[in-house]
Amino acid sequence: MIRLKILVPTLLSVALASCSDSGGGAGTGQASQAQERPPTPVSVVSMEKGQFPITRVLPGRATAFRTAEIRPRVTGSIREIAFKEGSEVKEGDLLFQIEDDTYQAALAEARASVAKAEASVPSAEANLARYERLVNSGATQIDYENARVTFLQAQADVAQAKAALKTAEINLDLTKIRAPFDGITSISNVAIGNIVTANQAEALTTLRQLDPIYIDLTESSTNLLELRTAFESGRLSGDPRNAEISLTLEDGTVYPQKGKLDMAEMAVSESTGTYQIRALFDNPNDVILPGMYVRATVTLGEENGYLIPQRAATRNARGELSAKFVTADNKVETRIFPTSQVSGNNWLVAEGVADGDRLVVDGFQWIGDGATVAPVDSTVDDDGLVVQTQQGGSASEQAPQQQ
Known part of the structure; x- marks a missing residue:
């Protein structure tokens, strides 16, 4: 029994010593490996x-190079939409055609007014020449002045009629709405038969140059x-x-x-x-x-x-x-x-x-x-x-x- 008590502590001491030696060896090995680690490669x-x-x-x-909102400048009914929505058009191409019957009639009336005004000019001019010869010898100065005024008024009537003719021609031409520059059209906001008015707020379409x-x-x-x-x-x-x-x-x-x-x-x-x-x-x-x-x-x-x-x-x-x-x-x-x-x-x-x-x-x-x-x-x-x-x-x- 005494021998067993002595043997147990001796075996424990040997085991602890063995563990201690094993731990020390591992630590030394790790330190050695750390010292031998190569430098980190970097580019x-x-x-x-x-x-x-x-x-x-x-x-x-x-943003578009140019943008134009196309609006009518005369009043009338849309007769034709001449472009395909979203397509490319060239400067001067027809976009919309407004009904032009009334504008054709207005142009004919303006031409007749010019002809009528021009017809009165020769007689007024001849009358003025006659009074110019007879002044102070059968015609008074007042008669001469009245003839002169009549002649000038006839000339003014011609100029006025020609201005009205020009306006009628412009209005007739404006029934054809054309592209102001090369570009791409957007969706049309009107359909054939719609009534449009001059300078309306809503654009008929938008043209963009890209x-x-x-x-x-x-x-x-x-x-x-x-x-x-x-x-x-x-x-x-x-x-x-x-x-x-x-x-x-x-x-x-x-x-x-x-x-x-x-x-x-x-x-x-x-x-x-x-x-x-x-x-x-x-x-x-x-x-x-x-x-x-x-x-x-x-x-x-x-x-x-x-x-x-x-x-x-x-x-x-x-x-x-x-x-x-x-x-x-x-x-x-x-x-x-x-x-x-x-x-x-x-x-x-x-x-x-x-x-x-x-x-x-x-x-x-x-x-x-x-x-x-x-x-x-x-x-x-x-x-x-x-x-x-x-x-x-x-x-x-x-x-x-x-x-």
Whole structure:
């Protein structure tokens, strides 16, 4: 019994010692593995100074180049609708024909009035000549003056009749309502047999010219002041009046035609703090329709600096641009850029970067300042995708494997 009491504590001591040795070995192994973990691979782009375009992406709406609400200028019944609704018409094409019987009759009456007035002129002229010969020798001065007045009145009657004839001709011609310019018609608001009145409030149809077409853009007054300062200082080169404008349509497709600046509103909205810019685009296939929402990329000029892809940059709490770089000893550091401009899918900065600096464009999400990394030379294509130029997996693919 005494021997059993001594044996049990001895076995417990041996077991505890064995557990202690096993735990220590595991901890040492983990520390060794942590020390041997390789640096995190990150994709980097070498910085190179150059002259790059300054761009602005602005929201906009399409508006017709010309718009006309077609209304009658004479009263009558609609006899014919000569166009297909929603179709293209040419300048001068007949749109509506108003019943013209009464206007034909008025024209005939006006022509008769002209003939009647012209018939009285010769006799009045002969009578005036006769009294002119007989004045002071059988005719008084009063007789001569009366003859003269009669002749002038006959001439005035002719002029009045001719003016009435011209009015009748115009009214008859106005029974044919024609397109004032090339365009696309809307739905007709009248039918054959409807009575219309001169200068009525309701339009018969609306005509819109869509080629070319206007794009109304909105820009903030703050950006306007910044750009004006950049141009005046010479930092930004180019003429903003010759700015190249490209469009992205509602479905994300890029419109093939380039536009040009047409005008800029010289006033700022008191409610929104923005001002209006109007651009002009060719629209030969009527792809852009009035009311469509578009995004316009306006190239304002060029500026010297370094491009930082938007995918590689973030904004801090103060709104300042920040990006991560790899130092000469392969350590990560964050740089802040208080001033930056938009250049396509990139930010353009002029300070805080030098030629040859290595910008982290992929893998920076999992690293902090001071971390040692393994830089992989890469480029960023036009779609913002990282393309590596040396052997090795992308940082975004390798980082999850290290978790």
